[in-house]
Amino acid sequence: xxxxxxxxxxxxxxxxxxxxxxxxxxxxxxxxxxxxxxxxxxxxxxxxxxxxxxxxxxxxxxxxxxxxxxxxxxxxxxxxxxxxxxxxxxxxxxxxxxxxxxxxxxxxxxxxxxxxxxxxxxxxxxxxxxxxxxxxxxxxxxxxxxxxxxxxxxxxxxxxxxxxxxxxxxxxxxxxxxxxxxxxxxxxxxxxxxxxxxxxxxxxxxxxxxxxxxxxxxxxxxxxxxxxxxxxxxxxxxxxxxxxxxxxxxxxxxxxxxxxxxxxxxxxxxxxxxxxxxxxxxxxxxxxxxxxxxxxxxxxxxxxxxxxxxxxxxxxxxxxxxxxxxxxxxxxxxxxxxxxxxxxxxxxxxxxx
Numbered sequence: 001x002x003x004x005x006x007x008x009x010x011x012x013x014x015x016x017x018x019x020x021x022x023x024x025x026x027x028x029x030x031x032x033x034x035x036x037x038x039x040x041x042x043x044x045x046x047x048x049x050x051x052x053x054x055x056x057x058x059x060x061x062x063x064x065x066x067x068x069x070x071x072x073x074x075x076x077x078x079x080x081x082x083x084x085x086x087x088x089x090x091x092x093x094x095x096x097x098x099x100x101x102x103x104x105x106x107x108x109x110x111x112x113x114x115x116x117x118x119x120x121x122x123x124x125x126x127x128x129x130x131x132x133x134x135x136x137x138x139x140x141x142x143x144x145x146x147x148x149x150x151x152x153x154x155x156x157x158x159x160x161x162x163x164x165x166x167x168x169x170x171x172x173x174x175x176x177x178x179x180x181x182x183x184x185x186x187x188x189x190x191x192x193x194x195x196x197x198x199x200x201x202x203x204x205x206x207x208x209x210x211x212x213x214x215x216x217x218x219x220x221x222x223x224x225x226x227x228x229x230x231x232x233x234x235x236x237x238x239x240x241x242x243x244x245x246x247x248x249x250x251x252x253x254x255x256x257x258x259x260x261x262x263x264x265x266x267x268x269x270x271x272x273x274x275x276x277x278x279x280x281x282x283x284x285x286x287x288x289x290x291x292x293x294x295x296x297x298x299x300x301x302x303x304x305x306x307x308x309x310x311x312x313x314x315x316x317x318x319x320x321x322x323x324x325x326x327x328x329x330x331x332x333x334x335x336x337x338x339x340x341x342x343x344x345x346x347x348x349x350x351x352x353x
Contacts (some may be wrong), residue, residue, distance in 0.1 A: 002093035004347035005322060006285050007307020012101045013076035024115035029053040031060060040340060041271055043342050054107040069319040075311040077127040082136050097137045098165055105197035110144040117142045125159040138195050139162040143170055150186045162351040163195040168218025173223035176229040187188040187204035191352050193239035196222045216245025224253050230270050232280040239281040244316045245294050246287040247317050277303040283350045288324035301338055303348040
């Protein structure tokens with residue numbers, strides 16, 4: 001099976017918005033670079049580039065080639081062959097690509113969101129198609145409009161998308177909210193997993209879910225909500241992944257669910273089961289700095305993946321993350337079988353390659 005980097009990114013270039021024409025052109029993100037010494041209130045003083053979209057500012061990162069181990073051409077998919085060369089150097093067969101622009105809240109305007117996600121999808125689909133299967137992408141949907149989301153998801157599936165990008169919290173709605181059920185139903189019918197990735201879709205300027213805070217909190221909340229309200233049982237073939245939040249939180253959240261089950265039966269009744277991860281089709285991306293021995297005790301051998309966070313350089317990023325799994329095997333921290341499952345079998349099963 002192929003070696004899969006389960007979590008990589010694109011830093012969106014100007015070209016990602018090129019198809020926003022006609023009435024959609026007014027929503028096209030514009031790069032803003034302030035004069036020397038100028039600061040934007042509420043933003044990191046060291047930042048010096050932003051996207052302006054629908055009246056809101058979002059930081060547009062400037063990456064360091066040496067720190068990230070990437071180049072502008074590979075980060076923005078301006079040169080697909082450059083990205084593939086990086087993959088060959090890292091011993092990786094497939095990159096699964098998540099967005100950067102959409103990790104935080106963008107807009108409360110459905111029309112703007114539809115235009116942005118459509119243009120982004122067209123750009124990423126085109127670039128991934130040039131890679132002959134080496135680059136795969138997750139669909140970013142206009143979630144303010146579920147009907148439009150379903151239509152775009154069908155288009156994305158036809159154009160090579162392998163999953164649905166979703167933040168743990170969206171517009172004040174938890175992952176268990178029935179609002180999402182039509183989307184889950186369509187994703188299930190298309191055999192596309194729900195990829196709950198670090199980020200925050202709430203219309204707030206707070207730091208929850210991005211920046212310097214505990215960015216994985218919305219991911220943890222999604223895991224808790226989905227199991228508490230038995231959402232996987234409602235969609236018995238749908239796979240759920242929890243991406244870029246590490247895994248050491250899992251025992252804690254499972255413990256909280258057990259406590260809820262035992263002590264609050266008068267509020268609600270739900271089942272966890274002894275085969276929690278397999279029966280609910282739950283997958284978790286681990287972090288190479290973690291000790292996953294306790295996680296394996298929960299029966300997660302067939303549910304773990306790993307991603308490098310390629311292009312980013314934050315607390316989740318480690319360019320040699322997949323190599324670290326091979327080191328774990330060599331050091332006897334995990335078996336060769338578990339190592340192969342993390343690098344190959346589990347992400348292949350999750351993304352449906």
